[in-house]
Amino acid sequence: MTTELSSDTTLLQARGLTKHYGHVVAMDNCDFDLRPGEILAVIGDNGAGKSTLIKSLTGAVVPDAGELSLAGERVHFRNPLDARLAGIETVYQELAVAAALDITQNLYLGREIRQAGPMGSVLRRLDKKAMRAGAAQQMADLGIRIQSIRQKVETLSGGQRQAVAVARAAAWATNLVIMDEPTAALGVRETNQVLDLILRVRDHGLPVVLISHNMPNVFQVADRIHIHRLGRRIALVESAHTSMEEVVAVMTGAKPPTSMHTVGADEIAVPALPQDKADNNG
Amino acid sequence: MTSPSSPSAAPPSVPQARVDELQQDAGRSGGVRQLLSGQVAGPLAALILAVVVFGLTTDTFFKADNFALILQQSVVVGTVAIGQTLIILTAGIDLANGAIMVMGAVVVGKFALDGNPLVALILGAVVCIALGLINGTLVSVFSLPPFIITLGMLSVVTAAARLYTGSQSYPIDAPLLTVLNEGPQIGGTTITYGVMLWIVMTLVITYVLSQTSWGVKVYAVGDNPVSARLAGVKTRRVLLFVYAIAGLIYAFGTWQALGRTPTADPSSYATLNLDSITAVVIGGTSLFGGRGGVIGTFIGALIVSVLANGLTQAGIDSLYQQVATGLLIVIAVGVDHVVRRRQVR
Ligand SMILES: Nc1ncnc2c1ncn2[C@@H]1O[C@H](COP(=O)(O)OP(=O)(O)O)[C@@H](O)[C@H]1O
Ligand SMILES: [Mg+2]
Numbered sequence: 069m070t071t072e073l074s075s076d077t078t079l080l081q082a083r084g085l086t087k088h089y090g091h092v093v094a095m096d097n098c099d100f101d102l103r104p105g106e107i108l109a110v111i112g113d114n115g116a117g118k119s120t121l122i123k124s125l126t127g128a129v130v131p132d133a134g135e136l137s138l139a140g141e142r143v144h145f146r147n148p149l150d151a152r153l154a155g156i157e158t159v160y161q162e163l164a165v166a167a168a169l170d171i172t173q174n175l176y177l178g179r180e181i182r183q184a185g186p187m188g189s190v191l192r193r194l195d196k197k198a199m200r201a202g203a204a205q206q207m208a209d210l211g212i213r214i215q216s217i218r219q220k221v222e223t224l225s226g227g228q229r230q231a232v233a234v235a236r237a238a239a240w241a242t243n244l245v246i247m248d249e250p251t252a253a254l255g256v257r258e259t260n261q262v263l264d265l266i267l268r269v270r271d272h273g274l275p276v277v278l279i280s281h282n283m284p285n286v287f288q289v290a291d292r293i294h295i296h297r298l299g300r301r302i303a304l305v306e307s308a309h310t311s312m313e314e315v316v317a318v319m320t321g322a323k324p325p326t327s328m329h330t331v332g333a334d335e336i337a338v339p340a341l342p343q344d345k346a347d348n349n350g
Numbered sequence: 351m352t353s354p355s356s357p358s359a360a361p362p363s364v365p366q367a368r369v370d371e372l373q374q375d376a377g378r379s380g381g382v383r384q385l386l387s388g389q390v391a392g393p394l395a396a397l398i399l400a401v402v403v404f405g406l407t408t409d410t411f412f413k414a415d416n417f418a419l420i421l422q423q424s425v426v427v428g429t430v431a432i433g434q435t436l437i438i439l440t441a442g443i444d445l446a447n448g449a450i451m452v453m454g455a456v457v458v459g460k461f462a463l464d465g466n467p468l469v470a471l472i473l474g475a476v477v478c479i480a481l482g483l484i485n486g487t488l489v490s491v492f493s494l495p496p497f498i499i500t501l502g503m504l505s506v507v508t509a510a511a512r513l514y515t516g517s518q519s520y521p522i523d524a525p526l527l528t529v530l531n532e533g534p535q536i537g538g539t540t541i542t543y544g545v546m547l548w549i550v551m552t553l554v555i556t557y558v559l560s561q562t563s564w565g566v567k568v569y570a571v572g573d574n575p576v577s578a579r580l581a582g583v584k585t586r587r588v589l590l591f592v593y594a595i596a597g598l599i600y601a602f603g604t605w606q607a608l609g610r611t612p613t614a615d616p617s618s619y620a621t622l623n624l625d626s627i628t629a630v631v632i633g634g635t636s637l638f639g640g641r642g643g644v645i646g647t648f649i650g651a652l653i654v655s656v657l658a659n660g661l662t663q664a665g666i667d668s669l670y671q672q673v674a675t676g677l678l679i680v681i682a683v684g685v686d687h688v689v690r691r692r693q694v695r
Contacts, residue, residue, distance in 0.1 A: 152582065164580045168573040168640035173566050178582035180563035192562045236581075 079104045085134035094120040096299035107276045109286040112296030126158045127151035155242030159233050161249040167222035172203040175236045206239045227258025238269045246277045263289050283312045295319050389634030389642050393649040404660030411663045418539040420655045425544045428651035430603040431626040433596030435647045440572040441639025442496035446503035448622030453511045454478040454604035459520030459614025467524035475601035482597020490589035511616040522612040530609035544606050555644045573640025632678050636686045
């Protein structure tokens with residue numbers, strides 16, 4: 069159980085991840101650390117390589133080099149199914165729910181429960197009651213307000229739809245949930261609802277990796293911040309011990325990361341700040 | 351894992367009453383309410399309205415024999431439209447279904463000439479399924495648009511059936527091949543085995559679509575293929591199966607057609623593709639995929655036959671039947687458009 073690990077152990081760790089697309093170096097000797105029970109924000113400029121890093125954690129991209137370990141064990145994700153089987157679920161930026169299906173069908177899509185006995189094994193009949201009960205419990209556990217578990221997702225607001233996507237991820241993730249800009253398509257009020265939900269997922273014991281462009285949102289929920297620049301992590305800081313200005317300055321290269329109060333600096337080798345993009349990539 | 355639950359013992363942050371309410375709601379079964387809600391209610395109302403109007407305005411319409419006739423007249427379109435429904439639910443379309451069915455018929459006709467009719471029927475079914483698989487492969491593996499693929503198939507298969515037969519028809523006389531046009535006397539009229547088969551197939555596919563995980567996947571693929579794939583649904587495999595199963599359903603259409611008209615004619619049923627699409631659309635299935643079902647299609651096929659039959663009984667030019675059908679298509683598509691506009695914000 070993830071919650072039994074002490075807070076200084078690492079749940080998901082990456083070392084030296086590298087990925088080339090032709091001449092483009094999308095990931096350049098990149099490290100990553102996620103602790104149990106934390107919300108870790110991953111921030112960085114457009115093109116910094118955040119998505120490539122996240123995709124290698126979810127099996128959508130196979131790195132050219134580097135290693136990944138989950139709860140201390142080496143893992144190799146060759147496709148998204150591998151990561152999912154390892155207990156890693158992902159919420160995508162685009163509202164990735166099926167609008168014409170109801171909440172229950174969305175929560176159980178691809179993981180439906182069949183009835184016991186010959187009704188299930190021979191006639192392949194779904195146990196809709198069990199699934200609706202499970203879905204109702206999950207929505208209630210996460211404090212997501214809906215009228216009925218049978219509501220089609222198209223009758224929900226954008227925030228509620230994303231909440232369904234988060235609930236699905238939280239329901240099936242046994243290790244961690246990754247969210248790639250989950251609030252990018254939402255308004256302020258709905259964004260806050262989803263941020264609250266992210267906190268509740270964390271409080272239920274699931275660590276969350278949150279990719280976001282929105283600094284106030286990041287500081288609102290994140291325990292630690294992973295700052296990504298030119299294909300690698302250049303700093304890992306506690307949000308309580310830093311400021312938005314500082315983080316943005318480091319993220320954009322205006323300030324060297326060595327100026328920051330980095331977490332666990334002894335175990336994390338902070339690379340020298342690249343002086344020139346072209347030099348660094350060449 | 352058998353049910354979703356967060357790996358924690360933290361108490362729910364929602365009042366227990368709320369949880370109970372949701373759980374109660376979860377426990378109630380959908381059943382008839384669900385079946386009659388949404389897409390089926392409109393077509394059913396239209397069917398009942400048409401029946402009542404023709405019943406009141408003509409003396410010959412409201413007779414058991416006439417109802418039996420209407421069912422028999424609907425059976426070929428209705429059967430083929432089941433396959434069409436599956437494909438349209440995945441946001442596809444099949445313009446080649448009539449041609450595939452006719453190809454099946456001429457294969458059966460040719461092999462039944464001096465062979466075993468059962469073997470001929472099975473060979474016809476194999477041909478239908480194989481043609482469905484070709485459609486399915488092109489659509490799923492190569493991600494080509496169903497409209498174009500099946501338009502091409504329509505051309506190729508229609509020509510192939512004529513080349514194969516030298517544009518000849520084959521008489522069908524084996525009892526096995528025409529058995530679907532026979533049946534027991536029920537309530538003073540004959541209900542054919544073909545009609546029974548059509549009803550049973552509609553119920554079986556309804557079960558598959560509404561009660562199995564494969565059915566949920568068909569809707570999910572048609573509604574939002576990206577989210578389906580992200581949720582781990584093997585969307586290509588689902589599509590391939592849909593087209594193959596549609597091929598099998600067209601093979602049953604072949605059998606029905608040979609019963610209705612005991613001739614395997616390569617130039618018959620030239621408008622069956624559009625007729626089946628008409629039944630599907632009037633039956634309330636969305637051309638955009640993800641919404642609808644085969645009970646609606648059953649009703650849609652009946653509506654078309656009732657209009658044809660009733661207007662004939664009323665002595666009205668059959669061209670008006672086409673006008674009425676056309677209007678219904680426009681209404682059905684309009685309703686679907688409004689529903690989707692209202693719900694997809
Ligand atoms: N599939 C791909 N093919 C080619 N180049 C890619 C691909 N994915 C990412 N890149 C390149 O890698 C770099 C990092 O991209 P990405 O990981 O998407 O950054 P971010 O998510 O931080 O904006 C960019 O220069 C991008 O153009
Ligand atoms: Mg990105």
